[in-house]
Amino acid sequence: MKGKYHVIVQNKRLRYEFDIKRNITIIRGDSATGKTTLYAMISLAARMGESAGVDIQCEKKCRTLEGPDWKLVLPTLHDYIIFLDEDNQFLKTAEFTAMVKESDNYFVIITREDLPNLPYSVEEIYGIHTAGKYHDMKKVYNAFYRLYSVEELSGKISPNEIIVEDSNSGYEFFDYVCKEKGISCGNAGGKSKIIDVLRASKGESVLVIADGASIGPEMNELFQYMKKCPHTRCYLPESFEWLILKSGLIDGNAVRDILQHPQDFIESQEFFSWERFFTSVLVQYTKNTYLYYTKHRLNKAYFHEKSKRAILEIMERVVALS
Amino acid sequence: MLNIVFGDIENSIYHPPTYFDNQYEDEWITDPLSIEMIRDIDQSEVVSAHLIESPVLGPISPREISGGVKTLMLMAFDDSGKIFNASSCGDNCAKWIVDISTRKDLTINLHHVLDFSTAGVFEAYMVNTGKTIHSYEEYLDEAFQIKER
Numbered sequence: 001m002k003g004k005y006h007v008i009v010q011n012k013r014l015r016y017e018f019d020i021k022r023n024i025t026i027i028r029g030d031s032a033t034g035k036t037t038l039y040a041m042i043s044l045a046a047r048m049g050e051s052a053g054v055d056i057q058c059e060k061k062c063r064t065l066e067g068p069d070w071k072l073v074l075p076t077l078h079d080y081i082i083f084l085d086e087d088n089q090f091l092k093t094a095e096f097t098a099m100v101k102e103s104d105n106y107f108v109i110i111t112r113e114d115l116p117n118l119p120y121s122v123e124e125i126y127g128i129h130t131a132g133k134y135h136d137m138k139k140v141y142n143a144f145y146r147l148y149s150v151e152e153l154s155g156k157i158s159p160n161e162i163i164v165e166d167s168n169s170g171y172e173f174f175d176y177v178c179k180e181k182g183i184s185c186g187n188a189g190g191k192s193k194i195i196d197v198l199r200a201s202k203g204e205s206v207l208v209i210a211d212g213a214s215i216g217p218e219m220n221e222l223f224q225y226m227k228k229c230p231h232t233r234c235y236l237p238e239s240f241e242w243l244i245l246k247s248g249l250i251d252g253n254a255v256r257d258i259l260q261h262p263q264d265f266i267e268s269q270e271f272f273s274w275e276r277f278f279t280s281v282l283v284q285y286t287k288n289t290y291l292y293y294t295k296h297r298l299n300k301a302y303f304h305e306k307s308k309r310a311i312l313e314i315m316e317r318v319v320a321l322s
Numbered sequence: 323m324l325n326i327v328f329g330d331i332e333n334s335i336y337h338p339p340t341y342f343d344n345q346y347e348d349e350w351i352t353d354p355l356s357i358e359m360i361r362d363i364d365q366s367e368v369v370s371a372h373l374i375e376s377p378v379l380g381p382i383s384p385r386e387i388s389g390g391v392k393t394l395m396l397m398a399f400d401d402s403g404k405i406f407n408a409s410s411c412g413d414n415c416a417k418w419i420v421d422i423s424t425r426k427d428l429t430i431n432l433h434h435v436l437d438f439s440t441a442g443v444f445e446a447y448m449v450n451t452g453k454t455i456h457s458y459e460e461y462l463d464e465a466f467q468i469k470e471r
Contacts (some may be wrong), residue, residue, distance in 0.1 A: 029412060030413060032388035032390060032414075087340060112409050112410075112412070113409060116471075166399045217453070227439055310327070
C-alpha cells in the first residue's frame, strides 16, 4: 500500500480523526487517553458493520487483528489499515516482523514496548489527546499528536561531539565536517547501540545524528536519556540520503515532487522503511553523474565545498553546528 | 519496597487489564486508594462498586476504566502472587506504582523503560542487576544496562 489516508472513527459520544501515511504507526502515551476505546470501536465496526453504531470513514478498509489465529488471517488481508492492541504478545516476534515486511497493508500498533524489530519512524509515534468538544458539548473530539517533536529533540547546540548512527557514507560525511570544525565524531554502529555510546561519551555537549525513518524503537529511551542529560540533542532527518536529496544538489522536478509527498511513491511491500526508498532514489538519480552515490563509500564529490554547504544548510535549519 | 524485573518472567501477567476484568473484587473499586487513582488518572468519579462517572464516556462499569488504573489496582489489591506487567501503565501511573510500593512489597514486570521522572524520590531493587537505586537517574543508569525487554 502507498499513500496517505484520513481516518474518522466516531459514535455518538466520541470522534477520533487522524492521518495514516506509513506502513507502521505507533500509538502510546499516558493511560486513560482513549487508545483502547479507539481499538474497541474499530473492532466493533469491523465485526458488526453498520449495526455496531460506529461510523468509520476512510478510503481504505480498517480492521483489527488479534488472537491465536493471526498468522492465518494476516496473509489473507490486502490493502487494509490494520489496528493491533498491546495485549498481543506476538507483536515482538520475528514471525510478525517478517509478515509486516512482506505486507501490502498499513499497521497501527498500540503499544509502549519498543518493538526493536520494526523500523518505524520518529514521526509516526503518536499519543492521543482531547482536542475539544463539539457545539452540542456531547461529543468529544480526539486527535493524534506527535510524541517527539523536532523542537524538543533538536535546537541550537554547539556540540563538542557528534555521534552518527550510520557507519557508512553518512558517517564519512559528518566525520569530514567534524574534522574541519574541530569536533569529535564517532559512529554508533547501529541505532540500538546509540544509548551505550552516549553513556560512554565524555562529551559535554553531544549531538546524535540518526535516521529518523527507522529510529522509532529507540525513542523512548533516547528521550529519557535527553531528560537526564539535557546537553544531548538529536538531529533525525529521514536519512542521510534524504538530506542529500533535500539539499537540491540533485536537480529536477521529479526529486522535488517525491520529497514533497513521499508517501505517494513508497510502496510498503517494497520498502520496509523510508530510508531504503530514499537510498534507491539517490542511487537512481545520481547514476552516471559526478555525484554518483553508493551507501558503503561516499563519493568524494560530496566533500566539495558547494556540496557540503548545500547539505549542511538543510541540517542547520534544525540544528546549528557552530 | 519496589522490585523491578525487566523482560519475560514466570508468573507474570502480560496483559493485566484482561486479568482484572475477570478477577477484580467489588471492594477494590470503593477503596480510598482506588477512588484517588481513578480520579487522578481517568478523571472519573467512583459512584459505587458498580458505577463510575466518566466525563467522556458517561456512566461506566469498572470494566471500562483505563488499563493503567486496572493494572494499578491489581498491584495494590491482588494477593494471588502474580507479577503484573507495568508496561500496561502510562507514565502518569508511575507515581502511583511508587505510592503502592510504600504500602506493600511490590514486584513489577517491565517490557519498556517506564518514565519515573514524575514519581519524585523513590527507591527500587533492580532484580536483573541486583542493585538498589535511589533516584530516577540511578534507575535509568541501571535500566539502560539491562538488555532484557
